[in-house]
Amino acid sequence: MNELKVIQSEKDKFALAGDGVSHDGKSWFYTDVVKDHFFNPRNIFKTTQEADEYAKEADGIGLVGSPACGDGMKMFIKIDKDTEKLEEVKWQTFGCGTAIASTSAYSVMLAEGNGMTVDEALKVKPKDIADYLGGIPARKFHCSVLADKAFREAVNDYYKKTGQNEKVKTDGKKIIDNVLKITDHDIEHAVLEGAMDFEAVQKKTKVGVHDKECIPMVKNLIKEYKEKYFGED
């Protein structure tokens, strides 16, 4: 099985639980591959003007995140209409070292060589990005998820533009906490940011503070997301 390769030192297990460990005890927080992609990002634009121009001719554009939440990614894709192979994947990222390196690595994985088909590309999972980078700190795992989400948005945009509306996939949000209107996405996000039990998720989201009835459902979701992203319960 292709197991998620987050840096698994003892310290990082603590980091998973939200500890402030900021390096692996050796030299750097990040692997050489992460550093390489951070300092020499691939498939970027030289200027924001160039990105604006490119946007006009891109086959699909996806944007996730915002400056307020601390992460944001925009992905631009060009697709060969006959083969549905990715010709180019370009991107812009607002975020930390992992966020920038993840998007860069992802763009390389998808479009290099002959380029993957859209269907193949959609099978690439966040953990594959983490593997490609030689591991990323557990608490930064959500960065690779964002890259994946931005790409999915771009593909949806492409499907809409080419009239393939039936292929558009949206992750439907479901309200879990009826008082604070907290959705399953919010809980997923909290887990990805290192909240590994109900208490930690509640601290981040305030879920279940007023709506006590949702607590069992929240606990189940946490278990599900932990299995999905970290392979543990």
Add this chain to the structure above:
Amino acid sequence: MTERKVYMDNSATTRMDSMVKEEMDKYFTEIYGNPGSFHSIGLDAKQAMDNARERAAKVLNAKTSEIIFTGSGTESINMAIKGLAYAVQGKKKHIITSTAEHHAVLETCEYLEKKGFDVTYLKVDRDGLIDLDELKNAIRDDTFLVSIMYANNEVGTVQDIKEIGKICSEKNVKFHTDACQASGYLDLDVKELNVDMLTLNGSKVYGPKGVGLLYLKMGTVIEPLIHGGGQENNKRSGTENVPGIMAFVKALEIAQENRVAESERLVALRNKMIREVMEKIPKVVLNGHPTKRLPNNVNLSFLDVEGEAILLYLDSKGIYASSGSACTSKTLDPSHVILAMGVPYEFAHGSIRFSLGKETTAEDVDYVIKVLPEIIQNLRNISPFNLDLENVESEQKKIREKIRIHEAKK
């Protein structure tokens, strides 16, 4: 990659002064006794400690019996807040602090809330200052403690400690201040400051890590947190960290002796850095008060880019700073101090703290001013955001104007 190393994280910790290290070494190998031992070797250590306590008391304009040595600033804060809370338990239950305090204060207060105490967290304004009227109104009959930091560790804002102390003593409420960041730059005369308790530590004044001090005004009764052999006037048991204490006091003396000249030197460098970075880079805002500010603190938010990414680039250029960005915090939330001041999340994520120190030269500042624009530009080039915040410009102007007026006054 580069020769130059510019350490601008002196608010995190400082490099130990060589004279301090020399002083410290002596107490590991020469005067190594336990001050509690009944023989000459122990007596030597005790006399050294007594001497250090006198000198520390002199720096603070306090009595020797009012000085308690501890293991860190955090321990002193815990001792002050919990120690007083345990002493008044059952009689009084209300504490007042602010939302911009150090975690050592906030977490201790949150803990006490769980134990049945009430805590009021005063909000701070956009510059990081508390409102004194709000403080007056918050004091209740059952309030026993106000804890407000002297100078903020993240944004450098300096509170009006004297006035706060006056309000507290009029209302017969004890006042504790965390002065760790202030110790190299501001007046520590406890009588002038009207404080009942004051926390200091070694690692911010070019002294050792793992040593702190609590000034406890005579007549202020606290319960000890650590029980044992009754050291430190029964307030903090455990064999005294003689090398650490000797070095800490030496460092404190040196820092206080130089503080006026050093403050003046750093204020000039600080203001130059703020002004020139803002001139060279668009869309930058200053966090913290423009003038009521630690001489060594430059805290800037760069819009459209994220703090950790800036830190990585700075590190590659040999510049060591810190960030209030979410990605560098353990909770992945941006700095509570910056948010407490009402700074938008958009700004908080791109905040960088440069904390200067006695080794910082004009050339270091020039070097940072030189390399920073390219780093920010590179990151902005790959950022999908371009916040159009008209008020950023006007805010910038206001800050520059305030600095200009402040400098003109001198």
